Amino acid sequence: MIQIETTSHDPFFNQAFEDYVFRTFREDEVLLLWRNRPAVVVGCYQNICREVHVRALLEQNIPVVRRMSGGGTVYHDLGNLNYTLITGQSGALDYDRCLAPVLRALNALGVPAQKSRTCDMTVDGKKISGSAQKIANGRVLHHGTLLFDADLTRLDEITTGRKNDAFCSKGTQSAICAVTNLRPYLREDCEIVTFARQLAQRILPPGAKTVRLTQAQLADVRRLAADLYQSWDWTWGKTPAFTYEKTAEFVGRPICVRYEARHGLIRNAAVQSRSTPRAHPRCSKAHGWTRRCFWTFAGRSRASGRRNCSIFLCKPNGGKTMEKQLVMPKLQPEMQSGVLCAWLKNEGEEIHKGEALYEIETDKVVNQIEATEDGILRRQLCEEGDSVAVLTPVAIIET
DSSP states (O other), rough: OEEEEOOOHHHHHHHHHHHHHHHHHSSSSEEEEOOOOEEEOOTTTTTTTHSSSSHHHTTTOEEEOOOOOOOOOEEETEEEEEEEHHHHHHHOHHHHHHHHHHHHHHHTTTTTOEEEEEEEETTTEEEEEEEEEETTTEEEEEEEEESOOOOHHHHHIITTOOTTEEEEESSSOOOOOOOOOSSGGGGGGOOOOHHHHHHHHHHTTOOOOOOOOHHHHHHHHHIIIIIIITTTHTTTTTOEEEEEEEEEEETTTEEEEEEETTTTEEEEEEEEESSSSSOHHHHHHHHHSSSSSSEEEOOOEEEOOSEEEEEEEEEEETTTTEEEEEEEOOTTTTOOOEEEESSOTTTTOOTTTTTTTEEEEEEEEEEEEEOOHHHHHHHEOOTTTTTEEEEEEEEEEEO
């Protein structure tokens, strides 16, 4: 195992740094320890507007960053230490393999941390760490937070009490948990930089090397941060499809506001009032609105371990080709279903063995599912955001 150092506190740079190391360092096991200045980091397939109050973040100059892994929304500041473990992946999903060395290190420092739920760590029943994973190309990236001396008041204001139920989305929703800082539990008090050094000493094997990226590699990281993690398409365009519906009063009259959005683009927006005789049928049914809309528009505006597809059914097609149904794979014994988060190939496109076809999320893990043979993706049987039972057909390919 090696440790790769980053001293940046830029949340966009650090997401790109993780991504770059995950893609580039294909042989070694890797440890990263890093911190961000205040930022909100959301899961790969979450609805930002539902999870946080965007205007409040803008007023406080706190950026929103979308990460590559699954799971929920977290608040980062310089009192929070993030860790990343990158290893090879084979067999079923196993959070314990990545959590165990961190738990041992914390326990050695006097923190009575223990695993909770799927991949959290708690002290006295309160959460000090949450984690998530990305699996692709035979590698797993596991990363998590460690609340050392974070601003818990701001964390609560931004990510806990700000859920907006006017958004109806298939996106991953964050769990609400009581949290605490781990610093008071340390056997010997210290600052976060010292804590990070002590943690690394207990996770890394004896003689482990510390590596720094070259200037050329850091330039690649900065380019990835600018081109991907700071882009509108990544941050907002990856928002799962959703609807928004809210009732309020305007100049003393009740109104209903409703719109739909897909890939961050608004469509079918309408504002209705009881005082006029025509309304959107959804609002009318739910709230008894009369049937006239006084303002509406229809338009768009910007608002694996190596996992292979399973073959379910083969059918001859004119004697020369074969149609096959791909099914939702069972990635671990306990898995009952997965959320199909994103199609990486379009209908009619050629696919090749080893290429990623789609991504699914299960237990806070984003898995890339790869093709087992060459062919053409004829039909997608499930939409992005659908929860699909294992062994249920998700696509038809022609081979």
